Amino acid sequence: MAKSADSRPPKPARGASAPATTTQAEEHEDELRALQAARGRVDALRTQIRDHDYKYYVLAQPEIGDSQYDALMRELRELEEEFPELLSPDSPTQRVAGQAAEGFAVVEHREPMLSLSNVFDREELFAWEKRMVRLAERDDFTLVCEPKIDGLAISLVYRDGRFERGATRGDGFRGEDITQNLRTIRTLPLVLDADPDTLPAAFEVRGEVYMSKAEFVRLNEQRAEAGEQLYMNPRNTAAGSLRQLDSRITASRRLNLFVYQLGWVEGERPASTHSGSIEWLKSLGFPTNPLTEIFHSTGEVSLFCEAWVERRETLDYEIDGVVVKVDDITTQRVLGAVGREPRWATAWKFPAEQAVTRLREIQVSVGRTGVLTPFAVLEPVFVGGATVSMATLHNLDHIRELDIRAGDDVIVQRAGDVIPQVVGPVLARRKGDPPVFEMPSECPVCGTAVHKDPEQAAYYCPNRNCPTKLARQIEHFTSRGALDIEGFGEQRSAMLVEQGFVTSLADLYDLPARREELLAVEKIGEKTLDALFEGLERSKQQPLHRLLIALGIRHVGSETARALALNFGSMEALRNASLEEIQSVPDVGPIVAEAVHQYFQDPEYQAQVDRLAAAGLRMDEDVSARGGILEGLSIVATGSLEQWSRNQVEELIKRLGGKVSGAVSRKTSFVLAGEGGGSKRDKAEALGVEILDEDEFIQRLRDLGWSEGE
Ligand SMILES: [Zn+2]
Incomplete structure (x- = not known):
């Protein structure tokens, strides 16, 4: 029988386990045969693992789960241990997986980004500590524990108190320069909260970029609605988002960051311990994980780790373990690293899910x-x-x-x-050949014939009065990002539709008039009902963009809604806008414009909007943010100013309608250069971009009609 490439060779019998009757020559033959079988398997495993690495790290589209991947890796490692002659420097076991995606510059890490050894239970943790006790000749370690974020490891370099460059970990030695994309992460400090003179000239910070579960759900809902392929999990989505060649796409995904280590430092280290370094980073404005804890024994550490296996669900981001580190940096140096793993740290990994x-x-x-x-x-x-x-x-x-x-x-x-x-x-x-799944031809709720959007993968029920659809619309209308009215959850929304209280969203505002009926039908107390009505009343004051979100117009998410509201200022103006006018709004593409235009052409929706207006809902936007004097300008600020801190001047620019950009390009309108503007000033000069000093900037603002204090 031919062996499939995937099946594992029998464990080759070696040395002492060979039968006593075999001659030395036979024994040698056996060994050769075993080695050959192992070599074939090792080659196959390496090819498979590289292939999965590429899919996982570069394409962000994994084909197999982590536990299956780990099993392949473990098998390879075991074979290499058993047959050291097969070990080669290019084996996946010898490096951190990943490779630079085309289009990004390669960054050489000044100090390699090591990976962590793993432990899976307390016995293994104790063994890890034992090794350290032997090597460091002490047993009084202070240990720092922090949740292991399931995201993407990055290296950030700061110089003169400013974010200079960020890179992925890559293979641990070389990563990709993703500075532009990292700049889009709002929690990443671009300028540190300290006088640059008090800081080391330059230093590296390491951290993990991740996507929250809520953001992952939001993104997938958006994609499902647009009929696009859905993302697998937050980790890969975060990785894919960071590797976008167009950083605007990265910016549209709300990525997050925790920093977990101070890397190399030019100048004096700010602390002699890991925890001290983290405190220092925190004081400079870096996001650090608040769940970090310090312990003095591996017993306590075990309890902490075991507790997190249970509690991981409660976090809004994924963790796949707990990282345990020796706190004292001198001890870390004494312990050093073995291969590509430091001895002074390990990851307690959670069981696969x-x-x-x-x-x-x-x-x-x-x-x-x-x-x-x-x-x-x-x-x-x-x-x-x-x-x-x-x-x-x-x-x-x-x-x-x-x-x-x-x-x-x-x-x-x-x-x-x-x-x-x-x-x-x-x-x-x-077993056998079960039938392939087909979408139903009728809506499972109301029985209306299902439509298929020819351009998208989506099938939908076209019936506007489809009860489930309407109930979901109520949930959306009242959700926090929309009109923010509490009390309209899944069950109550379904009840309101089923009992005929709501047949159109505008009916919600008639509910207070049907108080007695509601009390009779639904067993809720008067207090709850009053709270519900109060929420409805309050929601009337929400600005236009919230209402636009609430209406659930196809393809209109919060950003589009805001852009439309700011641009048109009122529902009336938006309703009367032509397709071309809608399309001319920045960030509104043709498909979205078409959907918006169609919505307001529809008599039924027109009537709904009229009723909402009659119910007293606010139909305009506070447009003071619109048409600021810096509207349409992209401005880079660099160096230190006298009148403002960096944050203050950036806030001012934004308040006046301008866009703050982190890097100078040909599209930059002008650079505001304070003391020590450095590389950005040079770049602006090279590109012929206008440079204003602080006084010139103030004069420019005054020329544009700015009055101080605005
Ligand atoms: Zn239906």
Whole structure:
């Protein structure tokens, strides 16, 4: 029987385990054969791992789960240990995976970004400590524990108190220069909160860029609505976002950052301990993880780590373990590193969050816009600390791509602890040839014939009065980002539709007039009802852009809504705008413009907006932020100013409608250069961009009609 490339060779018998009767020559032959078998397997494993690395790190589209990947890596490591002659410097075990994506400059890390050894339980943690005790000849370590963020490791270089360059970790020695993209992360300080004279000339900070679970959900909802392929998990989405060649895309994803280490320092180190360094970084304005704790024994550390396995769900970001570090930096140096792993730190890894279960059937749910979303009904399975019985399947294309069929055994993952996901079927366990899933031709809620958007993967129910659709619209209308009215959750919204209280969103504002009816039908107290009505009343004061979000116009998210509201100023102006006028709004593309225009052409929606206006909802935007004197200008500020701190002047520019940019380019309108403007001033000169000093800047503002104090 031919062996498949994936099957593992039998453990070769070596040395003492050979039968006593074999001659030395036979024994030698056996060894050679075993070595050969191992060599074939090692080659196959390396090819597979590199392939997965590429998909994971470069394409951000992993094909297998972490635990499967770890298993391949472990097998390779074991074979290399058993047959050291097969070990080679280019083996994946010998480097940190990842490679530079085309289009980014390569950055050589001044000090390599090492990876961490792993422990999985307290025995392994104790063994780790024991090794340190032996090497350092002491046993009184102070240990710092911090959640291990499942994101993307980065290196940030600061010079003269300013962010100079940021890079990915890459292979640990060389990464990609993603400075522009990192600048878009709002929590990353561009200028440090300290007098540059008191800071080391330059230093490196290491951290982890991540995407919150909430942002991941928001992004995927947006993509589902646009019929685009959905992202797998927050980690890969964050990685993909950071590697965008167009940093505007990066900016539109709200990435976040925690810094976890001070790297090299030009000049004196600010502290002799790791925790002291972190405190120092925090004082300079870096985001540091508040869950960090200090312990004096590995017993305490174990309790901390074990507790986090349970509590990880409560965080709004993914963690996949806890990092344990020796606090004292001199001791860290004594301990040093072995290979590419420091001895003074280790990662307590959480168990993998995947499980296999039976997919009973595929059902379809209806969303706010009527889009039908297939989901998996699963045999309940315990994964990632919770029992999962349902998982989204996103859309038909997704199901077809993964070839998921009802009756399959499937791998379920609690992706990002967010929504359970089906990673894919276990094809080896499929029996026969079960039918391929088809989308229903009728809406499962109201029975209306389903439409397919020819340009997008989405199928939807076109019935405006589809009850589930309307209930979801109420939830959206009242949600925090929209009109922010509490009390209209899933159940109450469904009840209001079912009982006929709401057949159009505008009906919500008639509810107070139906107080007695509501009290009779729904068993809620008067107090709750009053709170609900108060919320409705308050919501009337929300500015136009909130109302635009609430209306749920296709493709109109918070940023588009804001742009439209600021541009047109009132609902009336927006309603009367031509398609061309809508399209001319910055950041509004043709598809979005078309959707907005169509919405206001629709008589039914027109009537709804009229009723909302009649109910007393505010229909305009505070446009004082619009048409500022610096509107349309892109301004770079550099050096230190007399009258303002960097933050203050950037705030001022923004308040006056200008755009603050971190880097000088041909598109820069002018550079405001204070004392010691340095490289940005040079760049502006080289590009022929106008440079203003502080006085000239103030004069320019006055010329434009600025009055001090504005
Ligand atoms: Zn329907």
